[in-house]
Structures are given as C-alpha cells and as structure tokens.
Amino acid sequence: MGSKELKAxxxxxxxxxxxxxxxxxxxxxxxxxxxxxASFTAIxxxxxxxxxxxxxxxxxxxxEVLFEPQELASCIGNISTKEEAPFVHAxxxxxxxxxxxxxxxxxxxxxxxxxxxxxxxxxxxxxRRKDDVTGLALWNI
Amino acid sequence: MGSKELKAxxxxxxxxxxxxxxxxxxxxxxxxxxxxxASFTAIxxxxxxxxxxxxxxxxxxxxEVLFEPQELASCIGNISTKEEAPFVHAxxxxxxxxxxxxxxxxxxxxxxxxxxxxxxxxxxxxxRRKDDVTGLALWNI
Amino acid sequence: MGSKELKAxxxxxxxxxxxxxxxxxxxxxxxxxxxxxASFTAIxxxxxxxxxxxxxxxxxxxxEVLFEPQELASCIGNISTKEEAPFVHAxxxxxxxxxxxxxxxxxxxxxxxxxxxxxxxxxxxxxRRKDDVTGLALWNI
Numbered sequence: 528m529g530s531k532e533l534k535a536x537x538x539x540x541x542x543x544x545x546x547x548x549x550x551x552x553x554x555x556x557x558x559x560x561x562x563x564x565a566s567f568t569a570i571x572x573x574x575x576x577x578x579x580x581x582x583x584x585x586x587x588x589x590x591e592v593l594f595e596p597q598e599l600a601s602c603i604g605n606i607s608t609k610e611e612a613p614f615v616h617a618x619x620x621x622x623x624x625x626x627x628x629x630x631x632x633x634x635x636x637x638x639x640x641x642x643x644x645x646x647x648x649x650x651x652x653x654x655r656r657k658d659d660v661t662g663l664a665l666w667n668i
Numbered sequence: 669m670g671s672k673e674l675k676a677x678x679x680x681x682x683x684x685x686x687x688x689x690x691x692x693x694x695x696x697x698x699x700x701x702x703x704x705x706a707s708f709t710a711i712x713x714x715x716x717x718x719x720x721x722x723x724x725x726x727x728x729x730x731x732e733v734l735f736e737p738q739e740l741a742s743c744i745g746n747i748s749t750k751e752e753a754p755f756v757h758a759x760x761x762x763x764x765x766x767x768x769x770x771x772x773x774x775x776x777x778x779x780x781x782x783x784x785x786x787x788x789x790x791x792x793x794x795x796r797r798k799d800d801v802t803g804l805a806l807w808n809i
Numbered sequence: 810m811g812s813k814e815l816k817a818x819x820x821x822x823x824x825x826x827x828x829x830x831x832x833x834x835x836x837x838x839x840x841x842x843x844x845x846x847a848s849f850t851a852i853x854x855x856x857x858x859x860x861x862x863x864x865x866x867x868x869x870x871x872x873e874v875l876f877e878p879q880e881l882a883s884c885i886g887n888i889s890t891k892e893e894a895p896f897v898h899a900x901x902x903x904x905x906x907x908x909x910x911x912x913x914x915x916x917x918x919x920x921x922x923x924x925x926x927x928x929x930x931x932x933x934x935x936x937r938r939k940d941d942v943t944g945l946a947l948w949n950i
Contacts, residue, residue, distance in 0.1 A: 529824040530838060535676060535817060535928075538789060540705070540746070542670040542807050556671060564822070566926040568709065568744045568850065570759040572722055580906045581854055583878045583921050591908050596724045600759045600771035601742045601883045601902065603850045605822070605924060616924070618852040618882045620742065620761050620902050620910065622771035624721045626732050628761065630882035630904035639724050640802050642746060642757070644707040646676075648820060661922050666824050676817060679930060681846070681887070683811040683948050697812060709850065709885045711900040713863055737865045741900045741912035742883045761883065761902050763912035765862045767873050769902065780865050781943050783887060783898070785848040787817075 529668030533564060536647030543641035549573065549602075550615050550635060553643065557606050557613040564648040569602035569617075571641030576621055578631035586662030593629060597621035599641060602633065606645075607653040609664055614655060670809030674705060677788030684782035690714065690743075691756050691776055694784065698747050698754040705789040710743035710758075712782030717762055719772035727803030734770060738762035740782060743774065747786075748794040750805055755796060811950030815846060818929030825923035831855065831884075832897050832917055835925065839888050839895040846930040851884035851899075853923030858903055860913035868944030875911060879903035881923060884915065888927075889935040891946055896937060 539560070543552045549569070557565065576597055579588040604617030619633040655664035680701070684693045690710070698706065717738055720729040745758030760774040796805035821842070825834045831851070839847065858879055861870040886899030901915040937946035 530842070531822050532819050533822060535820050537673050538676050538787075540672050540674060540707075540789065540794060540807065540809065542809055545801055560671070566822075566850065568707065570744050570746075570757070572724065574724065578904075578908050580880055580904065580908060581878075581921075582906070583854065583856065589906065596722075598721055598759065598772045600761050601744055603744075603852050603883055603885075605852075605926060616852070618880065620769075620771055620882050620904075622719075622721065622761075624723070624730060626719050626721060626770040626772050628769045628771045628902075628910045629908040630902055630910045631880045631908050639722075640799075640804055640806060642807065644746060646820075648822065653822060658922075660827055663922055665922060666822065666924065668822065668824055678814050679817050679928075681813050681815060681848075681930065681935060681948065681950065683950055686942055701812070709848065711885050711887075711898070713865065715865065737863075739862055739900065739913045741902050742885055744885075761910075761912055763860075763862065763902075765864065765871060767860050767862060767911040767913050769910045769912045780863075781940075781945055781947060783948065785887060 531668040533648035533650040536649040539645040541643040543638045547638050548635050549638050553615045554613055562647050564653050565606040565645050567604050567643055567645040569641050569643040571599045572639040573597045573599055574637040574639050576636040577634040579634045580631045595623055607655055609655040672809040674789035674791040677790040680786040682784040684779045688779050689776050690779050690782055694756045695754055703788050705794050706747040706786050708745050708784055708786040710782050710784040712740045713780040714738045714740055715778040715780050717777040718775040720775045721772045736764055750796040813950040815930035815932040818931040821927040823925040825920045829920050830917050831920050835897045836895055844929050846935050847888040847927050849886050849925055849927040851923050851925040853881045854921040855879045855881055856919040856921050858918040859916040861916045862913045877905055889937055891937040
C-alpha cells in the first residue's frame with residue numbers, strides 16, 4: 528500500500544477546446560500551468576471516444592471506439608508523472624442519445640464541450656513505475 | 669480554451685431534503701449560502717429522475733424520464749452564474765434495482781436521500797453565455 | 810435539510826493494496842490516519858465486486874455479485890462516523906471487458922489496482938443515525 532499526504536495547491540475551472548482530444552488537452556494544459564500532480568473531475572459531451580478495458584490476466588488493454596456522440600456523464604482522473612512528463616489517467620462513463628452507457632479507461636475523446644475542475648496537489652512528484660503484479664504503471668507511493 | 673484559477677473557499681457536506689428536487693435543492697442551497705462558484709459530487713438515491721441528452725447537431729435536448737427508483741451512483745456537477753442567478757450543471761449515472769444504468773445530464777431528480785460534497789471557489793464570477801458553436805451556455809473563461 | 814461547513818484538512822493520494830477489499834482498505838486507512846470525515850473519489854480495476862441497491866419501500870438492500878473483472882469507472886464516496894468508528898459510504902460504476910456497466914452502492918470490491926484521492930474535512934464529527942423516513946443511517950446534520 529501507498530499513501531502520500533500532499534498539500535492542496537491551486538484550483539482551476541477549465542473549459543476544454545471544442546474539437547480537441549480531452550486527454551491530450553488536459554495533458555497540454557498541465558504542461559502550460561506546470562501542474563505536476565492533480566486530481567480532477569469533468570462533465571460534458573464528446574463527439575466520439577475510445578475506451579479501454581484492462582485484461583487482468585493478459586495484462587493488455589482491449590479497446591472500443593464509440594463513433595456516436597456521447598454525454599460525458601462522469602470523468603474522474605488524476606495527473607502524475609510518467610517518463611518525466613505529465614500523465615493523465617482518466618476513467619469515464621459515457622451515455623449515448625438514449626442514455627445507454629459504456630464505461631472504462633478513457634483513452635481518447637473528441638470534445639464537444641467539457642468542464643473540468645482541477646485541484647493541484649503540491650509536494651513530491653508522484654511517478655508512475657511499472658508494477659509487475661498488475662502490469663500497470665502505478666504510483667511510486 | 670479557457671482556464672481560470674480560483675481560490676478554494678468554504679467546504680460543505682450537505683444532506684438534501686427527502687422529496688426535494690436535487691437540482692432545485694442545490695440551487696436554493698447555493699443562494700442561501702451565497703455560493704456563486706463551486707464544484708460538487710453527490711451520491712444517494714432518487715425516487716425518479718429526468719435525464720437529458722444533447723443532440724450535438726440539432727442543438728437541443730432529448731429527455732427521458734425514469735419513473736422507477738434509482739441509485740444515484742455518480743453525480744458530478746458545478747455551480748456558476750447564468751442570467752444573474754446561481755446555476756447548477758450536473759451529470760449523473762443512475763442505476764435501477766438490478767444495477768442497470770442510464771446516464772446523462774441530470775435535469776431533475778426527486779431525492780430519496782443524497783449526500784453532497786461541495787467545494788466553493790472564490791474569485792471572479794463564472795458566467796454562462798450562449799456559445800454559437802455548440803448552442804450551449806458555456807463558461808466565459 | 811442539513812448543511813455543515815467544514816474546514817479542508819489534509820489531502821492524500823492513496824494506492825490501495827492489490828487483493829484487498831476496497832471498502833475495508835479505505836476504512837482501515839482512515840483509522841490509521843485518524844481521518845474522521847472525508848470525501849473521496851477513486852478509479853482503477855476490481856477483480857470482482859458486490860453492489861447493493863436499496864429498496865426504497867421495503868427498506869432493505871438487494872445485492873448483486875459481479876464475478877468477472879471490472880473497471881472501476883467511477884467511485885465517489887465519503888467517510889463519516891457510524892457506531893463510533895469510521896464508516897465508508899461509496900457508490901461505484903463498474904464496467905466489464907466490453908464496457909457494459911453495472912452501478913450502485915459498492916458493498917465490496919477486490920482490488921486489482923485503485924487510485925484514491927481523499928480530502929479530509931475538519932470540524933465536528935459527522936455521525937450517522939438511523940433515519941425513520943428512509944430506513945438509512947444518515948448524517949446528523
């Protein structure tokens with residue numbers, strides 16, 4: 528187990544660019560603002576999206592592309608450091624025009640509109656390192 | 669793109685009134701507490717609810733009423749200003765008695781029980797203005 | 810209605826133990842850190858899970874066990890006091906290998922990996938007491 532106490536840093540409301548990719552957008556925003564560690568939530572709508580589902584035995588992602596517009600009904604994520612750059616890890620629940628949902632690891636999502644609330648966390652960097660048990664890049668805490 | 673740094677203000681835990689409408693409840697609560705900008709999360713259960721799904725081409729919402737009781741499995745939202753009054757924007761993931769989900773923009777939800785965590789954000793007002801590209805009332809940041 | 814202003818306390822990023830139960834893990838972590846009141850979000854993956862759905866008329870939970878691995882697509886929860894001990898209340902949206910979702914009250918979830926963001930809240934204890942109208946143990950605020 529790992530538990531790290533951090534100091535609450537800056538807080539931001541961010542409006543993602545129309546037609547940007549949400550994950551790339553947050554990554555670039557973090558670089559611009561020099562945010563190294565953060566937690567965030569987001570809501571909005573995506574034009575299309577790609578979700579990932581981790582195979583806990585094969586240690587690889589399967590992916591599904593959702594070509595139809597989706598409500599971004601929930602997005603919870605964090606920013607930490609991977610390979611010396613800001614890395615965004617986000618999970619999302621998406622809903623189609625009938626409210627039917629798909630959810631998973633948000634690999635990509637073309638923004639129709641998105642409102643993001645970010646809390647920066649100050650202290651030591653949180654770095655992702657390969658974890659042999661899960662095959663995932665987990666926090667070094 | 670817009671990005672606004674705000675100062676963390678007051679934090680609250682709020683228990684919504686049984687039989688109130690969750691959106692109206694939060695709106696009235698914000699007026700009472702003079703909260704102009706905030707981010708919140710909520711969990712609980714709703715007696716019934718109305719979800720909206722935005723048609724990204726026609727620029728209008730379609731709606732679906734869920735008449736059965738629902739777990740409020742996730743609710744992420746924010747408070748900003750629209751037409752000079754506090755405006756609550758919330759998305760929700762709902763689950764019926766079998767755990768089957770519907771999700772989208774939470775237009776209304778009759779509270780069975782709801783626990784809300786609110787972080788007030790201080791600084792300039794965040795005002796919603798009509799955005800021509802999306803047809804939505806987006807933050808002026 | 811109840812509304813309680815609390816002071817933002819410590820903030821933590823926490824990595825749950827592989828193979829622990831997520832609810833028990835957070836409960837034990839709260840005891841270790843002496844966290845009495847908090848709000849949290851989490852994302853990750855579970856090996857299996859148990860969800861509850863509250864019957865608003867019979868005032869009892871029905872449960873469903875999900876035996877397959879699940880993405881923890883969303884988890885929103887809080888920590889307060891029940892029967893003089895830290896009590897974790899969490900709702901979750903889970904997604905299977907095809908992104909299909911189940912959601913509800915998270916009763917148990919065997920951790921594959923989980924990243925938790927906790928904000929401690931300082932002030933008076935928030936105590937859960939039986940509420941006759943809903944049959945639930947709600948906050949005394």
